[in-house]
Amino acid sequence: MATLNLHPIRLSIIGTPVVGQEVEVRVLIGHPMETGYRLGLDGNERIPKNIIESVVIKLNQDPIMQATLGTGIAANPLLSIFVKVPPQGGVISIEWRDDQGLQGRAEKLIAVA
Amino acid sequence: MMQSKVLKRSLLKGFAVLLATPYFKGSWASSINNDYTQKNLQSLPIKKEGVTIDLPPLADTGNSIPMNLLIQAPAQRRIQSFEIIAPENPNPMVMKITLPQMQSSYRLSTRIRLALSQDVWVIVQLDDGSKIGQSLHCVVTLNACFDAT
Amino acid sequence: MKFLFALLLILLGFFCDLAFADQTRQSGNAFLSPEMLKQQNDPSMNPVSLWVDQGQELFKANCQECHQSVGTITKAVVQFPKWGEGKSSLGQLINIEDQIATCYSKKTGKQLVNDDASILSLSIFLSDAARGLKIHVQEPTDPKVKAQWQNQMNLGAQIYTQRQGRLNLSCTQCHDQRIGKNLRSEIISPAYVTGFPIYRQSWQAIGSVDRRLRACYSGVQATVPASASSELRALELFLKKRSEGMLWEGPSLRR
Numbered sequence: 001m002a003t004l005n006l007h008p009i010r011l012s013i014i015g016t017p018v019v020g021q022e023v024e025v026r027v028l029i030g031h032p033m034e035t036g037y038r039l040g041l042d043g044n045e046r047i048p049k050n051i052i053e054s055v056v057i058k059l060n061q062d063p064i065m066q067a068t069l070g071t072g073i074a075a076n077p078l079l080s081i082f083v084k085v086p087p088q089g090g091v092i093s094i095e096w097r098d099d100q101g102l103q104g105r106a107e108k109l110i111a112v113a
Numbered sequence: 114m115m116q117s118k119v120l121k122r123s124l125l126k127g128f129a130v131l132l133a134t135p136y137f138k139g140s141w142a143s144s145i146n147n148d149y150t151q152k153n154l155q156s157l158p159i160k161k162e163g164v165t166i167d168l169p170p171l172a173d174t175g176n177s178i179p180m181n182l183l184i185q186a187p188a189q190r191r192i193q194s195f196e197i198i199a200p201e202n203p204n205p206m207v208m209k210i211t212l213p214q215m216q217s218s219y220r221l222s223t224r225i226r227l228a229l230s231q232d233v234w235v236i237v238q239l240d241d242g243s244k245i246g247q248s249l250h251c252v253v254t255l256n257a258c259f260d261a262t
Numbered sequence: 263m264k265f266l267f268a269l270l271l272i273l274l275g276f277f278c279d280l281a282f283a284d285q286t287r288q289s290g291n292a293f294l295s296p297e298m299l300k301q302q303n304d305p306s307m308n309p310v311s312l313w314v315d316q317g318q319e320l321f322k323a324n325c326q327e328c329h330q331s332v333g334t335i336t337k338a339v340v341q342f343p344k345w346g347e348g349k350s351s352l353g354q355l356i357n358i359e360d361q362i363a364t365c366y367s368k369k370t371g372k373q374l375v376n377d378d379a380s381i382l383s384l385s386i387f388l389s390d391a392a393r394g395l396k397i398h399v400q401e402p403t404d405p406k407v408k409a410q411w412q413n414q415m416n417l418g419a420q421i422y423t424q425r426q427g428r429l430n431l432s433c434t435q436c437h438d439q440r441i442g443k444n445l446r447s448e449i450i451s452p453a454y455v456t457g458f459p460i461y462r463q464s465w466q467a468i469g470s471v472d473r474r475l476r477a478c479y480s481g482v483q484a485t486v487p488a489s490a491s492s493e494l495r496a497l498e499l500f501l502k503k504r505s506e507g508m509l510w511e512g513p514s515l516r517r
Contacts, residue, residue, distance in 0.1 A: 004380050008316050012306035026222075030312040032466065035226075037203060041261075063213045072199050072207030072226050074177035075466035076309040080222035171447065173295050174463045174517050256464050256517075257445040258481030262473050 007031055011094060011106040014080075019089075019112050022082040025057070027094050029079075029104065035071040052077060052098045059083060059110075060090040085110055149198050149205035154234050157244070163187060164235050164247035175253040177224045184219045184237055184245075191215035191240040197223075201231035215240055227253045289511055293451040302515040310386060310461045310513045313468055317387025320380060324369050332391045339392035340510050343499045345402045345411050355414050355495040359385050359470050376490060382468050386459050386513045393512040397456065399503045411499075414492075418500025421493065427484030448517060454505040455498070457514035464517060471498050 007030050014024035029052065036049025055067040057079075065081060083092060093107035167181035186192050193215055197207040207225050227233070230253045236246040294302065305311040321332060329335050342358040356364075359376040362384050367373045374381050402408050422433045436445075437453040444450070459470045469477075475494050479486045487493045 004316060004320065004383065008312040010306065010311055010315060014306065026306045028306065028309065028312060030309075030316075035203075066211045066213065068206075068209040068211075070206045070208060071204045072197070072202050074224035074226050076312060078222070078224050078307055078309075080307075082220045169295075169297055173298055173447075176466055177463045179297055179301065254447040257448045258477070259483065260464060260477045261480040261486055262465070262469070262477045 005030075007102065007104050009094075009104055009106045011092070011108045013092070013108060013110055017085045017089060017110045017112055019085050019087050022084050023110060024080060025083050025092050025108075025110075026078070026080040027057075027106070029077050029096060031075070031077060031096075031098065033069075033071070033073055033075040033077060037071075050098060050100055052096050055079065055094065055096045057081065058093045058095075060086070061093075083110070085112060088112065149200050149234075151200040151232060154198065154200060154232075154236075154248070157236070157246075159236060159244045159246040160187075161245070161247055163245045164237060166233065166235055166247055166249040168233055168249050168251050170250070171252045171254070172227065174256070175227045175229070178227060178251065178253075180223055180225050180233070182219075182221045182235060184235070186217045186237075186239055187245070190243075191217055192219050193238045193240050195219075195235060195237040197225065198234040198236065199225065199227055199231055200234065202226070202228045207233075227251060229253055287454060287505075287508055288452060289454055289456040289508065290451045290514065290516065291457065291511060293449050294515075298515060298517070308461075308515055310390075310468070310515060313383045313386040313461075314390045314513070316379075316383040317385070317390075320384050321387055324366065325384070328369075332388060336388060336392035336395060339388055340395045340397045341400060343399075343495055343502060345407050353410075354492060355411075355499055357471065357495060357498055358388070359472065360490065362388075376470060376472060379468075382459055382470060385470065386468065389457075389459060389510070389513045392510050395510045397502065397505050397508050397510060399499070399506060414496040414499055415503065417493075418496040418498070418503075421497045422500055427479070427482035429482040431482045433478070453501070454508055455501045456505055456508050457511035460514045460516045462516045468513075471501075 009030065010028040012026045012028075014026055017023040031052050032050060033052065034047055034050040036046060038047045039045070040047050049071070051071055052069050052073075055065075055069065056063055057065040057067075064083065067079070069077065089110045089112040091107055091109055093105060095103065095105040097103045163185045165183040167183075168178065172178045180197070182195075182197075184192055184195060192212060194209065194211040196209045198205050199207050208223065210221065212219070225233070230251065232248040232250050234246060234248045236244055238244055291299065291302070301307045302310075305314075325332075338361065339358060342361065343355045344361075346354050346356040346360075359381055363374055363376055363378075363381050366381065366384070376382075402411050425432045425435075433453070436450050440450050441452050442449060455471060458474070459468050460474065461468050462474070465473075472489055472494055475497055476486050476489065
């Protein structure tokens with residue numbers, strides 16, 4: 001019986017990777033990015049803060065981008081960068097960590113013909 | 114003897130005052146949120162070149178505004194890190210990106226939240242310690258209807 | 263003679279309107295800004311995709327055993343709300359989320375509310391698979407039930423045309439008489455039900471027709487009915503019938 005994944009993630013490679021050229025890597029993470037400022041339904045208590053604080057993107061295990069996120073990033077964050085395709089292609093991976101200690105990761109193969 | 118002591122004291126006082134001034138703090142460009150006010154950002158020594166911000170002039174909603182960035186470092190320079198700053202947000206530091214492998218150009222897309230209409234700033238730290246940057250105004254309107262759900 | 267001529271023109275206009283109905287009825291997608299349309303049409307950017315993926319996982323694990331493939335049940339999306347036939351829903355109108363919750367509880371033993379992420383994920387997965395189907399709300403065949411169903415339809419129509427709340431507005435005043443006009447920076451749409459559940463940016467979450475209707479009540483500052491109340495089901499039935507013949511567009515992105 002499958003239970004719901006609290007933080008789904010979708011990693012996409014946009015277009016066809018060509019060695020030596022840049023290819024767009026897009027990641028969509030399911031996370032409420034709760035700011036801690038919103039009031040709950042009763043209008044009295046604030047919904048506790050819960051945001052992704054750090055995102056690391058690696059290409060073949062080498063970190064190529066490290067991001068520190070604040071409350072100013074929209075819910076269900078979208079991050080899109082361009083990566084130069086190495087010869088033989090490679091594996092792009094993304095890891096995130098939030099302020100509650102939860103983590104998530106995804107990886108995808110940048111395949112070259 | 115007395116005079117040199119007085120001189121020492123006034124010199125020390127002078128240094129203490131200098132350390133306490135906001136200008137000194139601002140020029141370190143630390144990521145302490147208090148420093149990211151519109152006024153401070155406007156007074157930072159940033160070259161307004163090489164950074165293109167693509168942000169809608171009128172946002173559909175303050176909750177999610179698509180933003181595209183293109184950064185081109187000047188010749189021979191490399192991008193070390195950059196920050197997206199929204200000075201009127203409760204937490205002005207929207208996102209800070211660090212590049213472990215410095216690059217001469219960079220593109221990024223994301224979606225940001227803006228509490229109200231403001232200038233959105235992108236400040237880039239180059240490998241020689243200098244900064245380039247840009248700001249773009251975005252208007253945010255309140256939702257039409259109150260939603261209690 | 264003049265009067266008869268005028269009457270003929272009015273009748274012609276009325277029938278012409280009906281004949282071209284599908285071409286003039288616009289879904290909410292026609293009222294989205296270019297930025298939002300771009301995000302909606304690209305599954306790698308659209309937050310809804312996260313729930314489509316979730317729904318697919320849940321369907322494989324819980325529903326495939328009985329329903330084989332999602333294609334066999336997508337017509338439910340364009341036919342609900344229906345008159346309940348099961349033990350728990352006998353004698354009342356149920357919508358697609360109610361039906362999913364009933365099935366889910368039958369399979370897993372867990373009784374979930376319609377707003378639960380699992381139910382909404384499954385609804386989104388179903389909705390996505392039903393793209394392109396024509397909305398077709400059907401009358402029940404049983405004559406006893408037919409009369410009750412018609413009552414609910416009439417109730418829905420009555421709620422739609424009745425002024426409510428502190429703002430003293432009826433649904434028809436905006437959604438029929440002021441289509442295309444501005445409400446602050448938003449443009450009023452005719453409010454056809456062609457693409458639910460939605461990811462609403464002001465909620466920063468997904469929600470069903472039920473939640474969206476409750477938000478409308480809140481918008482005119484009327485007392486918000488409880489989720490799953492019969493008032494909301496009657497209104498949903500009427501709104502679905504009003505969208506009869508339009509193409510289903512799958513789960514949508516909205517402000």
